Amino acid sequence: MATATxxxxxxxxxxLFGEAIAAAFPNSPDKAPLIAACNNAAxxxxxxxxxxxxxxKMKGLEGAPKNPxxxxxxxxxxxxPNGLLSATSLAGPGFINCRVSPSYLADRVxxxxxxxTNVWAPSLP
Numbered sequence: 001m002a003t004a005t006x007x008x009x010x011x012x013x014x015x016l017f018g019e020a021i022a023a024a025f026p027n028s029p030d031k032a033p034l035i036a037a038c039n040n041a042a043x044x045x046x047x048x049x050x051x052x053x054x055x056x057k058m059k060g061l062e063g064a065p066k067n068p069x070x071x072x073x074x075x076x077x078x079x080x081p082n083g084l085l086s087a088t089s090l091a092g093p094g095f096i097n098c099r100v101s102p103s104y105l106a107d108r109v110x111x112x113x114x115x116x117t118n119v120w121a122p123s124l125p
Contacts, residue, residue, distance in 0.1 A: 009100060009108070010035055010046070012084055017048045017075065017096075024078035025071070027063045028054055044089065044097035050075060051094025068094035083107075 017033035025031070034049040051065075051072035058064035058071075065071035072094035079088070086101040 009105075012104075013046055013048075013098070016079065016082055016084055017050070019080055020075050020078040021050055021054070023080075024074040025054060025058065025063060025065070027058065027061050029057055029061075030054070038097060043091065044087070045100045046098050048072075048075065048096040048098070051096065055094070072096050 013035045014033045017035060018031060021028065021031045021033060030053070034053070036047055036049060038044045038047050051068040055065055055068040055071045065074055069090065072090050076088055076090065076096060079085075083101055084104045085098045087099040089097045091097055
């Protein structure tokens with residue numbers, strides 16, 4: 001994913017991490033990405049919170065991670081090449097922090113300038 005394709009940064013992150021989770025843990029019963037804004041901007045822009053719930057749901061299954069941190073490491077290793085993220089880091093027991101690439105954000109702004117805000121923003125009454 002080199003450019004903005006979804007309706008929001010979050011939807012693009014969900015698509016990216018959803019692909020990584022499916023690739024890293026194909027036997028997982030739940031591949032829906034859990035993306036949230038970081039509470040502390042020093043840690044990043046967004047975080048993927050799948051590692052702990054994924055670890056719990058996969059206990060006893062083939063290919064299950066050893067612990068939540070190993071789950072996060074597997075997700076990070078499976079992230080496809082992309083222009084969306086400029087940096088990722090692993091914190092604590094398995095939180096994946098990420099920074100959105102300035103070029104990705106510039107692409108979103110350029111898209112708004114070319115096509116208007118109605119390509120992503122809701123209509124107001």
